[in-house]
Amino acid sequence: MTINFKEQLVQDDDAQKLLLVDPSETPGIQQGIGIIAATTKDKGLQVETVDLREFIPGVTRSAEEGTRLVTDVPSFLAELDRYPIAPELSTLWGDETKGRIEAIYNDHNADGAGLRDNRLRLELRADDDWVAWHRLSGKYFPQIEFGDAVEELLHTVVDPDQADLVEVINSIRATSKGVFESAVDRSNGSQALEYRTETTATAGAAGRASRLEIPQTVTLAIRPWEGLDTYKVEGWFRFNTDHGRLLLTIKLKPTRNVLRAAWADVVEQIETHLGGKPVLATRFDR
Structure with missing residues (x-):
């Protein structure tokens, strides 16, 4: 692997040197990671890593970061129509025990890890x-x-x-x-x-x-x-x-089978609306 560093000498004299290193062009290292290397007469060589990724949009969080909440299936489908998901970048996850389904717009995909922070949540309310x-x-x-x-x-x-x-x-x-x-x-x-x-009748009366x-x-x-x-x-x-x-x-x-049937109907309605895109089973408390 070729490692590419951009170096910037900040200070150089006989007593100390301060060097800023930008490894952003190195594969596997995200933008916003920097290295500061310094040598001093008293402590010798010291190296510190600086992480500024949270201040750069799109690196650790997307511009669309957030979770939108709806409480019934028609509203969930309407929002998916208003703001469609990209099939290759998104996933759907459902937890029957909580009556909850989440659409993740920027999930992991074949091109790499996604930020997974742009979500639409359906949280069904108990009747x-x-x-x-x-x-x-x-x-x-x-x-x-x-x-x-x-x-x-x-x-x-x-x-x-x-x-x-x-x-x-x-x-x-x-x-x-x-x-x-x-x-x-x-x-x-x-x-x-x-x-x-x-009755208050006398004894013997029935x-x-x-x-x-x-x-x-x-x-x-x-x-x-x-x-x-x-x-x-x-x-x-x-x-x-x-x-x-x-x-x-x-x-x-026992109503367990009724609950399962109702959940299956919800999942089928969503999958059909999205052309067969599956709702993956999960547990959100893990």
């Missing part, structure tokens, strides 16, 4: 209904609190019919004073609540017994992130009648 259902899932509530919680999310229920579910909720609320027992029909698996209303049919499952239409289509998610309708006290919950069936 409120998805978060609320996962917060409620499997948590047992007393009757009135359960009815209130489900009623707030009633718009996400697709089966049973919302009107039918409201009727069940109202019936549950109306039976808040009673002793409960569970009943399961072995022939079809249906479940029901049997409850006996409390309260009135009633039966309340409860749906086995509930089907929801929810989405992991805002701005996406909804996906079907099923949940088990469960109750506990321990010691006559009624507690209820809706336990969601």
